[in-house]
Structure formats: structure tokens, C-alpha cells
Amino acid sequence: MKLDEVTSLILGCSVSGFYKWKKQKRPILHLLEKYFTKEDLEEFLQSSEISKLKNLDYYESILNIQFSTFYRKYFTSGEKFNHFFWEFIHLYKDKIISLKSYNLNENKILLNEYLLDYYSYKLEINQKTSNHPVDYLKGKLSHFITLMQEPSVELLNFFIKNVELNFKPVINYLLNNKLHHFADEIEQSIQKK
Known part of the structure; x- marks a missing residue:
């Protein structure tokens, strides 16, 4: 799948809707593009999780406790x-x-x-x-x-x-x-x- 297809699935819109949002410079698209790879988004669609974020969250919790x-x-x-x-x-x-x-x-x-x-x-x-x-x-x-x-x-x-x-x-x-x-x-x- 291409990034625009994966992103449109995440957002619940069509690929053409994705491009309309992109043209409007919607902040959600900037967020997704800045912090997530296509693989991250695909992983989320498959498992409702992103493993690298779970891992980061775990280490951040440990450091916060320490x-x-x-x-x-x-x-x-x-x-x-x-x-x-x-x-x-x-x-x-x-x-x-x-x-x-x-x-x-x-x-x-x-x-x-x-x-x-x-x-x-x-x-x-x-x-x-x-x-x-x-x-x-x-x-x-x-x-x-x-x-x-x-x-x-x-x-x-x-x-x-x-x-x-x-x-x-x-x-x-x-x-x-x-x-x-x-x-x-x-x-x-x-x-x-």
C-alpha cells in the first residue's frame, strides 16, 4: 500500500479526500507525516498498536519513575x-x-x-x-x-x-x-x- 492509501484508511476518508486535506494543510496530516512512517501506520491498522511507541512508552515510564x-x-x-x-x-x-x-x-x-x-x-x-x-x-x-x-x-x-x-x-x-x-x-x- 502507498502512504496516501494507508493514511486515508487511518483517517477514514478516500484517497482523494486525503489529498483535499493535504491541500488544506490540515494539522493531523502534518502530525502523521512528521512522526510516523508508512510501516508504523500499517502496523497500527493491523494490530491497533505501534510497537516502537510501546517500547518508548515503557522506557519513558521507567525513567519517570527513576x-x-x-x-x-x-x-x-x-x-x-x-x-x-x-x-x-x-x-x-x-x-x-x-x-x-x-x-x-x-x-x-x-x-x-x-x-x-x-x-x-x-x-x-x-x-x-x-x-x-x-x-x-x-x-x-x-x-x-x-x-x-x-x-x-x-x-x-x-x-x-x-x-x-x-x-x-x-x-x-x-x-x-x-x-x-x-x-x-x-x-x-x-x-x-
Whole structure:
């Protein structure tokens, strides 16, 4: 089957109807053409599923669970680490988003460089304002950096992508799984910065 035939079957219209829609630049056609191959659409017609999407959904769920667990374990509201986490994201968002390497380990190395830069920045600010004893702040910052190095490279890349998307995928996952208070907490932390 040709792509126009498969698409018209999916949409429940004739092939000529498909071309009318294409001429009208209907968004549904752009969506189908952008994200699905002819084989994907044929698979859907045969089985009512697209295996690559099921596979992606499975891995996305695993990463959402891992990130949510990691976040709740270390960065709950009111904790010093929560402040460090969101301040780091706010200050380094553009740099974090620019981590587009397909070499996952390279992304982790660069993220660690940003964390060390953040460490120096916080100590410099503290020196000017004398808010905390230096050893106390060094200990807290060192622990924060250690926590941020704990996740796997896959989870760190998931984190990078969520920073780019303003944590919408994680928030949607939490809302869909009835974890509204954690979704609200993340949204509020984003808005504070």
C-alpha cells in the first residue's frame, strides 16, 4: 500500500479526500507525516498498536519513575538541596539545554563541569555575603554535587531533556499517576526561579 492509501484508511476518508486535506494543510496530516512512517501506520491498522511507541512508552515510564524517586528522595520542599537543585537549573538552564551530544558520557562530564562551576559561584557569593560558615556550605554543596552525580547517564540525559521542556513530561507523568502533590511541588519550584 502507498502512504496516501494507508493514511486515508487511518483517517477514514478516500484517497482523494486525503489529498483535499493535504491541500488544506490540515494539522493531523502534518502530525502523521512528521512522526510516523508508512510501516508504523500499517502496523497500527493491523494490530491497533505501534510497537516502537510501546517500547518508548515503557522506557519513558521507567525513567519517570527513576527521576521521581530520585527527586523525592533528595530534593523535597524545604530542604537545602531543593534550593540548590532549582537554583542550579535556573542559572545553568541554557548550558544544560545545549547538551545535545549523542555521547551520553560526554553530557555527564559537561554537567559535572557546570556543577563544579556552580560550587565555585556559591562559595564566591557566600564569601561576599557571609551567609553561612564556609565549611558548612562546602559540605552541603559537595553533598549536592555527589547526589547529582549518582544517576545513570540515561537518567541524566532524561533530566537534560526535561530541563529543556520545563519538566512538562515529568509533571504530566506525575499527574497521570495521581501524584499531584509532587507535580505541584515541581511546578512551584520552577515558578520560583
